Amino acid sequence: MAQTLFSGDVIRKASRITAILQIFAVVLLAILVSVYVDISTRQRDMRDAVRENAMWSVYQLNRESGELVHDLQLMLSSGNLGEDRLQGLSLRYDVVFSRMDMLKKAQFEKNFAIDVQVGKHLNQIQKIIFESQPVFDAIAAGQPVSLEELQGLDGQWSRLVDSTSELLVYTNTFVSSERAKARIELEGLQRKSIVLIGLLVLSVAFLILTLQRQLRSVQAAGVSLEAMAEQLSVSYQAAEAGNRAKSQFMATMGHEIRTPLNAILGMVELLELGRLSAETSAHIRTIRRSGEALLDIINEILDYAKIEHGKLELERRPVDLQALAETCTDMMRGRAAEAGNTVTLEIAGEWHARTVLSDPTRLRQVILNFISNGVKFTQGGRVTLRMSQTRRKGGLWLRVEVQDTGIGIDEEGKAKLFQPFSQVDASISRRYGGTGLGLIICKEIIDRFGGSVGVDSTVGEGSTFWFDMPIEATEAVTSQQGEKGNAPLVALRRLRILVAEDNKVNQQVILGYLDHLGQDATLAENGALAVERAAAEPFDLILMDMQMPVMDGIEATRQVRAGGGPCRDVPVVALTANASEEDRRLCLEAGMTGFQAKPIGIAVLHRLIREVERELGDDAGLVSAAPPAAVSRPQVAAPPATPVVSAAPVTTPSVAATVSARRQEIAEILGEDGFQELLDAFFEDAVDILAGLHAMLASGERHKLDPLLHNLKGSASNIGLMDISDLSQALRHSDPSPADIDLLAQMVNAARQSLAAQDQTVAA
Amino acid sequence: MRILAHLAVLLAALSVSAPAAWSLDKPTGPVILTVKGKLATPNVGETAQFDLAMLEKLAGRTGKMKTPWTEGETEFSGPLVRSVLTAAGAQGNTLLVRAINDYFATVPAEDALKHETILATRANGKLMSVRDKGPLFLIYPFDLEPGLYNEAYFSRSVWQIKEIEVKP
Numbered sequence: 001m002a003q004t005l006f007s008g009d010v011i012r013k014a015s016r017i018t019a020i021l022q023i024f025a026v027v028l029l030a031i032l033v034s035v036y037v038d039i040s041t042r043q044r045d046m047r048d049a050v051r052e053n054a055m056w057s058v059y060q061l062n063r064e065s066g067e068l069v070h071d072l073q074l075m076l077s078s079g080n081l082g083e084d085r086l087q088g089l090s091l092r093y094d095v096v097f098s099r100m101d102m103l104k105k106a107q108f109e110k111n112f113a114i115d116v117q118v119g120k121h122l123n124q125i126q127k128i129i130f131e132s133q134p135v136f137d138a139i140a141a142g143q144p145v146s147l148e149e150l151q152g153l154d155g156q157w158s159r160l161v162d163s164t165s166e167l168l169v170y171t172n173t174f175v176s177s178e179r180a181k182a183r184i185e186l187e188g189l190q191r192k193s194i195v196l197i198g199l200l201v202l203s204v205a206f207l208i209l210t211l212q213r214q215l216r217s218v219q220a221a222g223v224s225l226e227a228m229a230e231q232l233s234v235s236y237q238a239a240e241a242g243n244r245a246k247s248q249f250m251a252t253m254g255h256e257i258r259t260p261l262n263a264i265l266g267m268v269e270l271l272e273l274g275r276l277s278a279e280t281s282a283h284i285r286t287i288r289r290s291g292e293a294l295l296d297i298i299n300e301i302l303d304y305a306k307i308e309h310g311k312l313e314l315e316r317r318p319v320d321l322q323a324l325a326e327t328c329t330d331m332m333r334g335r336a337a338e339a340g341n342t343v344t345l346e347i348a349g350e351w352h353a354r355t356v357l358s359d360p361t362r363l364r365q366v367i368l369n370f371i372s373n374g375v376k377f378t379q380g381g382r383v384t385l386r387m388s389q390t391r392r393k394g395g396l397w398l399r400v401e402v403q404d405t406g407i408g409i410d411e412e413g414k415a416k417l418f419q420p421f422s423q424v425d426a427s428i429s430r431r432y433g434g435t436g437l438g439l440i441i442c443k444e445i446i447d448r449f450g451g452s453v454g455v456d457s458t459v460g461e462g463s464t465f466w467f468d469m470p471i472e473a474t475e476a477v478t479s480q481q482g483e484k485g486n487a488p489l490v491a492l493r494r495l496r497i498l499v500a501e502d503n504k505v506n507q508q509v510i511l512g513y514l515d516h517l518g519q520d521a522t523l524a525e526n527g528a529l530a531v532e533r534a535a536a537e538p539f540d541l542i543l544m545d546m547q548m549p550v551m552d553g554i555e556a557t558r559q560v561r562a563g564g565g566p567c568r569d570v571p572v573v574a575l576t577a578n579a580s581e582e583d584r585r586l587c588l589e590a591g592m593t594g595f596q597a598k599p600i601g602i603a604v605l606h607r608l609i610r611e612v613e614r615e616l617g618d619d620a621g622l623v624s625a626a627p628p629a630a631v632s633r634p635q636v637a638a639p640p641a642t643p644v645v646s647a648a649p650v651t652t653p654s655v656a657a658t659v660s661a662r663r664q665e666i667a668e669i670l671g672e673d674g675f676q677e678l679l680d681a682f683f684e685d686a687v688d689i690l691a692g693l694h695a696m697l698a699s700g701e702r703h704k705l706d707p708l709l710h711n712l713k714g715s716a717s718n719i720g721l722m723d724i725s726d727l728s729q730a731l732r733h734s735d736p737s738p739a740d741i742d743l744l745a746q747m748v749n750a751a752r753q754s755l756a757a758q759d760q761t762v763a764a
Numbered sequence: 765m766r767i768l769a770h771l772a773v774l775l776a777a778l779s780v781s782a783p784a785a786w787s788l789d790k791p792t793g794p795v796i797l798t799v800k801g802k803l804a805t806p807n808v809g810e811t812a813q814f815d816l817a818m819l820e821k822l823a824g825r826t827g828k829m830k831t832p833w834t835e836g837e838t839e840f841s842g843p844l845v846r847s848v849l850t851a852a853g854a855q856g857n858t859l860l861v862r863a864i865n866d867y868f869a870t871v872p873a874e875d876a877l878k879h880e881t882i883l884a885t886r887a888n889g890k891l892m893s894v895r896d897k898g899p900l901f902l903i904y905p906f907d908l909e910p911g912l913y914n915e916a917y918f919s920r921s922v923w924q925i926k927e928i929e930v931k932p
Contacts, residue, residue: 052832052918064865094894095865095924101895106833 017214021207028203035196042189054108058171061099061125062164068092069157076150090139093132096160100129109178118174121167128160247309254302255547258295259503265291266509269602273516273756275680300437303365307444313581314448315359318474321387321398322347322354324364329385332371340380341404343371348388352396353473358449366442370402370465373438378406378462389471396473397451401466408459417455418443442467492606493613495540496520498567500530500556501575502548510543510575513602515746516753517609527551531559538566541612544592546576546583554590561591571612679755682715686748693741706732712744721751788851791815796899797848797883801930804853812852816885816899822847825880829907832918833897840884840903845876848883849930856930861902864894864924871902871920873930879912880905883925897923 071092075085103122112118132153139145268288276284306312329345336343367385374383386401409417418439443453451469497519501507507523514521522539524530528551534542542560544553551559557572573594574587587595596604689712696704713728724747731740788807793815800811807813822843830837845859859876862868875881884901885891892898901923904912 053915060867067865091864091894097895098897098924102833102897105835108832 017210017217021210021214024203024206024210028200028207031196031199031203035200038192038196051108051110052106054112055171055175057099057103057106057108058164058168061096061103062161062168064092064096064099065157065161065164068096069154069161072150072154072157076147076154079147081145081147081150086139086145090136093136097129097133100125109175111178112171112174115174117170118167121163121170125160125163125167128156128163131156243309247305250302250305254298257298261291261295261298263503263509265295266513270509270512273753275756300441303441304437307441312444312448314362314445315581316357317360318355318476319358319360319363320355320476321351324360325367325385325387328364328367328371331368332375332383335372336375336383339375339378341375341378341383343375343383343385346384346386348386352389352391353471355474355476356396356398356471357474358471362445362449366445366467367400367402369438369442370400373465374402374404374406374463378404381405381462393470395470397468398471399466399468401464403462403464405462408461408463409455409457410459414455414457418453492517492519492609493616494518494520495609495612495616496522496538497609498522498524498530498533498539498542500524500527500542500548500553501545502526503545510605512753513605516602516750517606518747518750519609527553527556530556531563534560534567534570535563535565539570540616541609542567542570542572543596543608544572544574546574546587554586554592557587557590557592571615573608678719682719682721683748683752685715686712690741690745690748693736693744694738697736697738697741702735705736709736721748723747724751788812788853789818791818793817797925798927799848799852799854799930800927802855802932803930804855806852812854814848814851816891818851819843819848819883819885819900822851825882825905827880827882827903827905827907829903829905831903831906831921833921833923834887839888840882840901841886841889842882842884842900842903845881845883845902848928849873849876852930854930856932858931860929860931861920861922861925862927862929863922864926867922869920869922871922875904875920880908894924900925 068089071089075081075089100122104126107113135145135149135153265288268284268291271284272281272288303312325345325347329343333343371383371385382405384401384403386403388399390397390399439453446453446467446469449469451467453465453467455463455465457463497514499507499510499514499521501510501523502525507525511521511523522533524533526548527544530542530544531551533539542557544557546553548556553574553576557574560567560570560572571593572591573596574583574592575596576583584595594608596608689708692708693705696702696708709728709732713725713732716722716724716728724744727740727744727747731744734740788805790807791813795813796816797814797819798811799814803810803812805812819842824841824843824847826839826841828837828839849859857873859871859873860868861871882903882905884903885899887896887901892901902921902925904917904921906913
């Protein structure tokens with residue numbers, strides 16, 4: 001903490017120094033500017049001072065005047081007034097004239113032209129020269145000049161020489177004093193320059209000094225920042241560790257909550273298959289709904305935890321948008337009907353691309369969330385799912401809208417909508433429930449897709465939740481039946497299935513389902529046992545729980561694959577409540593062929609078995625196409641991974657189908673209730689008969705078996721359970737084993753469950 | 765030496781393109797300029813003498829400029845010094861430019877070659893009398909090269925010129 005304070009101090013100090021430096025730099029700049037201005041002013045003065053030399057010009061005038069007087073006196077003394085001499089004199093005069101003229105007009109040193117004394121002298125000189133002008137004009141014109149005229153000039157010109165001498169002396173004095181003045185000025189300038197330079201040196205020195213100090217404080221700040229960064233890094237690591245622990249805890253809790261919840265839901269589903277009173281049935285439905293709601297909430301919280309840790313991963317696989325939309329509306333229809341709502345699907349225009357590359361699970365999650373919200377907040381209205389595609393920004397965009405005619409949301413509410421843990425208001429939370437995480441999860445998902453989410457709403461009229469996202473068209477894939485959850489359950493071949501599952505209730509659920517589907521299920525209570533069983537006998541399918549004691553599903557799968565036993569190439573499907581992408585990767589690496597997130601429904605199991613069945617069927621087809629010799633020894637011809645089912649009938653006729661045909665017959669005569677009574681009686685009897693058969697086998701009284709089997713065959717065929725009837729008949733002519741009786745019992749059980757399920761659907 | 769070479773080259777060039785220059789015409793009007801020294805084409809004895817017409821026929825220039833000796837801007841025109849020297853076939857490095865009153869200034873021949881220096885015969889289109897610093901005034905191109913506007917060149921700006929003596 002002390003270190004932190006210190007570093008803060010250093011930084012504050014550094015910034016103060018920086019401020020001072022800035023001010024100083026500005027002052028320095030101002031000084032520099034003033035120096036520059038001064039220098040450039042001087043420069044201009046210097047340029048202006050480029051003048052003609054006054055002293056020299058005056059001297060020239062004085063000299064030329066002297067020459068003129070000298071020439072004139074020579075002429076006068078010699079008395080020679082010849083043309084040549086006169087012209088020479090005239091030229092001298094012109095030169096003097098031009099010198100005088102120049103002194104009047106030229107630019108000399110500063111102040112010279114405006115000096116009063118200079119002006120007075122010049123005027124006097126000019127006057128003398130002008131007075132002589134007529135004589136010389138006459139000479140130039142070639143007129144004769146008298147001696148007297150020239151003698152008159154001599155007097156005037158002596159004055160001219162005196163005058164120019166006086167001007168020369170004055171100019172000398174003037175120029176000297178000007179020079180002195182200039183020197184004094186120059187000295188002043190030098191002094192000023194020295195002061196300025198001194199200031200500059202001072203400024204620069206101070207600048208260097210402060211820079212040095214700042215450098216020192218910056219270094220200090222750097223050191224303390226480094227220390228702080230280290231501290232922060234340590235704190236961050238601690239926080240990160242805490243966070244990881246929290247994430248792990250969340251994942252574990254999710255698993256721990258979901259496992260028993262799946263068990264509850266599974267058992268409830270099984271219970272619903274049985275015959276129940278209306279009251280119990282309603283209670284059970286409530287349990288299921290509540291369980292499902294609880295599961296939704298847990299899933300939402302886990303999703304949110306994932307989003308918060310940036311672990312939300314998206315898949316990319318082909319998605320049939322039309323099918324997806326239909327699935328969503330179908331799934332919500334039941335719930336909507338409870339609140340008197342209808343759910344409709346509108347596809348606007350043609351699909352640009354019906355199949356796109358996306359994450360179907362996440363896309364469905366968002367759409368279902370929107371519809372479920374719409375349904376939740378609408379009473380006796382309509383919820384419409386609308387999908388459209390547009391081309392813009394050079395790509396394909398998908399727009400999905402869910403419009404409801406519900407209560408609507410006000411502006412304030414809208415602002416809160418996509419915030420975590422917020423519902424529009426507390427009363428909503430009390431009335432409608434929910435975590436308030438749904439929309440934020442949707443927003444995060446769509447953000448990850450690169451799209452945007454929004455809502456338009458008017459209070460009392462309803463809301464439209466929408467999202468826009470870029471999509472990528474892809475080739476349509478051959479339709480996978482598995483996607484259709486609600487497809488009617490087709491009768492299945494009896495496969496040998498190994499179930500590795502440690503949880504007692506889950507065992508019961510899966511075994512119950514498989515039993516219901518008429519499958520031959522074997523249980524292994526942990527991974528090690530599963531490996532053992534798989535090594536001992538061939539199976540057609542292995543359902544493998546991920547988390548088990550002794551050995552987990554991944555290790556078990558690895559060993560089954562590596563062991564080289566009869567199940568080396570058998571499909572292994574992972575079952576787990578831990579539905580993360582990481583798990584999926586691990587499963588595939590271990591050699592698993594499929595992956596199923598729990599809770600596993602009966603439809604999913606049905607699909608899995610169908611897939612295996614189809615594969616086996618293909619292989620069987622290959623076998624039958626082979627030469628007859630191979631068919632006669634199928635055990636040899638068939639690949640080890642696909643053991644041929646020989647004992648069980650190759651196809652089990654659909655229980656529901658044969659019964660419903662018989663039901664129509666009987667109901668026409670005895671009525672629906674009568675048929676139901678018959679069914680009940682049959683199953684009651686069957687329990688007794690099967691118990692009897694076991695007892696007879698145990699006591700060795702084999703001769704008593706036949707009447708019982710005959711009895712069973714008759715009553716079974718009576719109500720259309722042809723498979724039971726046929727097997728009973730077949731057993732009458734063979735030597736039945738306890739396993740055979742068990743098979744018969746399983747078939748009876750399966751028929752009961754199948755019919756109960758049918759009743760449920762009829763009732764619903 | 766370099767200048768000498770320059771002048772020589774100049775002469776050589778002229779000798780090829782204009783052989784007429786070898787025989788400088790004799791002046792017909794009053795002589796206003798005499799060039800003395802080492803000359804390739806003298807016309808009167810050892811000297812080259814020019815009247816106004818001869819000078820005004822040579823290549824020259826007109827420039828409007830300020831000088832320290834005139835009020836306001838004055839337009840000077842006249843032959844380029846180097847064309848006068850070329851006409852005379854002068855060879856040398858230094859010019860002694862002499863005025864009517866025997867005042868003279870030493871002018872490097874470089875000033876005639878490097879700069880568009882003229883012997884002005886006219887100011888504002890009028891011939892200059894002796895009273896107006898005529899008949900010839902050495903004018904540097906202050907208008908083209910303001911850098912020449914200083915005392916060093918003022919002292920070489922001789923007026924009332926009567927003679928140029930070419931020195932080695």
